Amino acid sequence: MKVMHNYPIHLNKVSKVYDTKFVETHALTDISLEIAKGDFMSISGPSGCGKSTLLSILGLLDRPTSGQYFIDGVDVSSLDYNGSAAIRNEKIGFVFQSFNLIDELDVFDNVALPLRYSSKSFSTNQVEDLVNTSLETVDMLHRKQHFPNQLSGGQQQRVAIARAIVHQPSILLVDEPTGNLDSKSGDAVMELLKSLNAKGATICMVTHDPEYAAAAKVKLKLQDGNIARDIAA
Amino acid sequence: MNRLAFILRYAVHNILRKPLLSGSIVASMGISIGALLSILTLCYLLIVEPLPYQQSDELYVVTNQFVDTDGDVQGEAYAYPALLYQDDKQGVFSNTATMYYSQDIITSLPSQPAVNSTYSSPGLFKLLDVPMQLGRPLDDREELNRFAPSAVLSYEAWHDQFSSDPDILERKIDIDGRVYSIVGVTARTFHEPQLSEIGRNTDIWLPWDFNPSDDYRRTSWSSISGAIYWMGRLSDGTSPSQAEQLLTGLVDSRWQQEVAGKAFFNGWTVRARMTSLRDFITGDSTHMAVLLLIGVIGLTIISCVNISCLMMSRAAEQQKSMAIQASVGARMRQLFAGKLAEIGLLIVVSTLIALVIAVLGFKVLQTNMATVLPRVDELTLNGVTVLAAVLICLMLSLILTWLSTSAVNYNNLAGMVQSGSKGGGLHLSKRKQQILIGTQVAIASFLIFCNITLSLNAKRIIDTDMGFKVEGVARLLLDDTSQSDQTNEQKAATLEAVRVSLASLPGSEAISQSGSPLASFSKMALTNATNGKPYVPLRKSIDQDYFGMIQQRLVSGRNFTAQDIRAGSRRMIIDENFAKELGGDPLRTRLSTGTGEPYEVIGVVTGIALPNEEAGIPRVYTPIGLDSSYFLLKTDSPIGRETIVNRLKETTGNLIVNEYEPLRNAYRLALFKQVATLSISAALTVLIVLLSGLGIYGIVNNSVRQRRFELGTRMAIGAKKNQLLKLIVRQNLLPISIGVLIQLVLLATVYVYKMELIAPYVSTELVAVFAINLAIVFVIAVNACYLPMRALFSQSPAFVLRNE
Incomplete structure (x- = not known):
């Protein structure tokens, strides 16, 4: 099903229930939200409120138990494994708390990874251009031959951001980007995200840090799987 | 502590x-x-x-090789008098033993069991220092030409046939119409050397004098017997090669004198061959x-x-x-x-x-x-x-x-x-994982290759068309228990009555006075009466119903008639292999044995190939003597031994059933090694595929578990299933290829250093076997890579990324 909409991300009454042997846990209950193009949304809330679950569903890393999820007007709630993988590859960029760079690959190949998994075929020159541009954006071009273990935490996270934007996704999903960083590096990463947003990138960020949450244009507060507050900037 | x-x-x-x-x-x-x-x-x-x-390393078995003018060994056995001559005149052994392996019926027992008998000189008991459970071994009292009717039982025969009777030494037994006194029982711990065939254990030892060789065999220097063996303990200071030379000199000169009148043996020699008892047994x-x-x-x-x-x-x-x-x-x-x-x-x-x-x-x-x-x-x-x-x-x-x-x-x-x-x-380091996978693949692949090769070779032998059929045919061997000396005519009349009586049994389809096609072939020395060319084909004596019963096809000429058999005519049917050797049109060719009128070839039949025998062995068939007490019985439904025994009792009191065995059983026994190889190889292959599959799966699973977080990241970035699977297969491709290479090195090493071990299996077919082998290894490897990934794909990427 395809709906015409102005918002690239649209959740309609999405719920997630974890059904274990002894207990049924409602991680998310009837969440409806929209993220407009160029938005910078923060999702915050106490531990266990469903932030990570929501981000996983937004990133097609998990499926909702009920409800619908549209990306660029396409219903992606019930795609199979490869269908979801194709959407993740084309429309979503991930930034993880623990960077998730692959130790065996150097910076260049880590950043080029989404292009290698793309259904479009990129020539060597195209890959090089896109990766260089991306690394330039995060100011890490000079480190493209290095391996992750030769970089600081802040540098690793910048490389992770370069990987997330190399294929120009519809949305960047950012999970506690400063969680593993010292405050100086954390601030630098936040500045980088803001500048990307200023250049037009749509960002959805999960954080428990109120200061960084406040930096977003749209702030979403989750409580026990429900949206507690939706504050426009 | x-x-x-x-x-x-x-x-x-x-x-x-x-x-x-x-x-x-x-x-x-x-x-x-x-x-x-x-x-x-x-x-x-x-x-x-x-x-x-x-001192078992001093024990040697001696055989006589009969060598023709071209230097080819035409037979390896003994002429009866040659054996006794060597035993008497030799100076190389401190002790010797002569043995004649046979099978007899103990007629004094109600069950009339068939037992393995060995007619031996007392030297055997000295040579092997046979431990006794009861009584004494055969000794000087049973020396050659004493004709002392004594018997020694094996422990198993004493236990099975005589219920471990403690008074066994006071009992007597009847064998082949003769009464023997039991003088001893060998100890349970005694293992006799199995010279005639693997797995054959003697039940009863009897003095050499009573062995069943007829008068002709006992005196003929040109007739050889495969049932006779001779062994000895080498004297101090004599080497096996010296002994070989001395014995060869001894037997050859005497043999030359004895066969001087026979044109067939012109230019032939006899040489003695010494084999250590250990090598003779283990082969x-x-x-x-x-x-x-x-x-x-x-x-x-x-x-x-x-x-x-x-x-x-x-x-x-x-x-x-x-x-x-x-x-x-x-x-x-x-x-x-x-x-x-x-x-x-x-x-x-x-x-x-x-x-x-x-x-x-x-x-x-x-x-x-x-x-x-x-x-x-x-x-x-x-x-x-x-x-x-x-x-x-x-x-x-x-x-x-x-x-x-x-x-x-x-x-x-x-x-x-x-x-x-x-x-x-x-x-687990990547290197260790690769070593483990490489080792698994090398060993599994090598063993799978060997097993497939062994199975195919065994199957080829099993599937070989013998050129005749044994379904529904049984071999019947009768023993004469009458004390009276019957003429050949009287014996023939009794056997004819038996033949008619058995033919009328319900279920009986046909009866032939012939031996089993699976055994009983003996060598026959022949000379072409026209050009004097010598031949040594295998011979079997048969009647006119033999070929029809086992469906061996006549290619040209004619079969024997009842008249040919009755008259004992000097006619011969040959097989295609021998026809090829003779060349031209073999019909009417006259072949001489050196005594009596030459045989005339009247027919040609298709060749046969017995299990485990080289192809193309020439064979001839001659009319059977009507006093021969063995038959082939073809039935459309199985007839029990008891029915045969009862019918025989009704017909004559002179004969008893020694053996009544379907040829199918003998055929299965002949192919036992191949069937065992086939079953063991097949079972091993399945076991290896399962075990190595499980092993490689375990290693890959371990590696996937270690890489779970990385794989989760790749999933999040958008890697599809086949892209992730390729990643894991690629990672394991190198150790798998190295494993296959090691296998090739192993095979080459075996080929170079153990050629004799694999020579029977080397053929162009091995390329196909290797291809099958590679396919199996490939399927194992891909499955071992796919299964851990399938488990990963069944989880959501979010779950995988949590690394739980």
Whole structure:
């Protein structure tokens, strides 16, 4: 099903229930939200409120138990494994708390990874251009031959951001980007995200840090799987 | 002491906490070490352990080789008088023994059992220093030409046929119309050397004088017998080659004189060949034992690699408790000791089970392989087995403990308690994983290749068309028990009555006075009466119904008629192989035996190929003497032995049934080695595929578990299933290829250094076998890579990324 909409991300009454042997846990209950193009949304809330679950569903890393999820007007709630993988590859960029760079690959190949998994075929020159541009954006071009273990935490996270934007996704999903960083590096990463947003990138960020949450244009507060507050900037 | 008790208690606790894992380790190691011990003991017995006789290395078997003018050996056996002449005149042996292997019926027992009899000189008992359970062995009282009717029973015959009667020495037995006094019973511990065939044990020893050779055989220097054997203990100071020369000189000169009048033997010589008793008995059976050993060693290594993977994943599970021990000050060697105690206990239990399985293995070998492998009845749990078990136990405990603990980075262990880092855990290095996969593939692939080759070779022999049919045909062998001397005519009349009587049995389709097509061929020395060219084809005596009964096709000419048989006419039917040797049109060719009128070829039949026999052996068929007391009986429904016995009793009181056996049984027995090879190879292949598949799966699964976080990241970035699967297959392709390369090196090594072992199997077919072999390895490897990934694909990427 395809709906015409102005918002690239649209959740309609999405719920997630974890059904274990002894207990049924409602991680998310009837969440409806929209993220407009160029938005910078923060999702915050106490531990266990469903932030990570929501981000996983937004990133097609998990499926909702009920409800619908549209990306660029396409219903992606019930795609199979490869269908979801194709959407993740084309429309979503991930930034993880623990960077998730692959130790065996150097910076260049880590950043080029989404292009290698793309259904479009990129020539060597195209890959090089896109990766260089991306690394330039995060100011890490000079480190493209290095391996992750030769970089600081802040540098690793910048490389992770370069990987997330190399294929120009519809949305960047950012999970506690400063969680593993010292405050100086954390601030630098936040500045980088803001500048990307200023250049037009749509960002959805999960954080428990109120200061960084406040930096977003749209702030979403989750409580026990429900949206507690939706504050426009 | 307290510390040791603690370590052991903790090890037992750890073992009992994971009963399934511990059970699998004990079961799989127990079975594979058990099989290894069993075959290792067999190889030791066949290759190293001396024969169970005093100074057995001095014992030699002598055969006579009959060599034609071209230097080809035309036969290897004895002419009866030549054997006695050598035994009498030789000066190279301090003791000798002559033996004639036969089968007889004990007619004095109500069940009239058929028993294996050996007519031997008393020297046999001296030579082998035969231990006695009761009475005495054959001795000077039974020397040559004394005709003393004494008998010695084997322990088994005494037990089975005489219910271990303690008064057995007071009993007498009737064999072939003669009464023998039982003078002794051999001890249970006595294992006789099986010279005539593997698995044949003597039930009763009788003096040489009474052997069933007829007067012609006893005096003919040109007729040879395959039932006679001669052995001796080499005198001090005489080497086997000297003995060979002396005996050759002795027998050849006398033989030349005796056959001087026979044109056929012009230019022929006889030479004596000495073979150590050990080599004579074991022959090429050691090859089979070594092949079995290679197979079980391979299986054991595969099992060990599998267990290593289990142990390493167990070490990964125990990482936290090891980290806590390290944080409170446990040193590396203390952690090693703890692990050694746990693994050592498991291996000790496995080894104890292995010893039980080895004993069961001996029983299986003794029950099923007694006709294929020599000396299996000597197999027992001995010092070598126990020593091997202890060494294997020690070696495995140390290796497995080292492999388990080498995955531990001791320096980081204590810190792990604090960090509890994501993606942590015991990591098996990539190199170790590749070595394990490469080893698995090399061994599994090598064994699969060997097994397929062995199976195909066995199947080819089994599937070979013999050129005749044995379905519904049984062999009937009768013994004459009458004391009176009957003329040949009287015997023929009795046998004709038997023939008519058996033919009228319900279910009887046809009867032929002939021997089994699966045996009873003897060599026949012939000379072309026209050009004097000599031939030595195999001969069988048959009647006019033989070819029709076994469906052996007549190609040209005609079959024997009843008149030919009755008249004992000098006519001959030859097979295509012999026809080819004769050349031109063989019909009406006249072939002379040197005595009497030459035989005239009247027909040509298709050639036959008996199991385990080279193709193209020439054969001839001559009319049977009507006094021959054996038949082939074809029935459309099975007729029991009892029916035959009763019908025979109704017909004549002079004959008894010695043997009544379907030819199908003899055929199966002849192919036993091939059928056993086929079944064992097939079972081993399935086992290897399962075990190595499981092993490679275990290693790949371990690697996928280690890379779970990375794979989760790739999933999040958008990698599709086939892209991830390719990644894992690519990672394992190198060790798999190296494994296949090692296999090729192994095969080349065997080819270069053990050519004689594999010569029968080398053919262009091996290329196809290798292709099948590669396909199997490929399927195992792809499945072993796919299954862990399938488990990963069934989880959501979010779950995978949590690294749970």
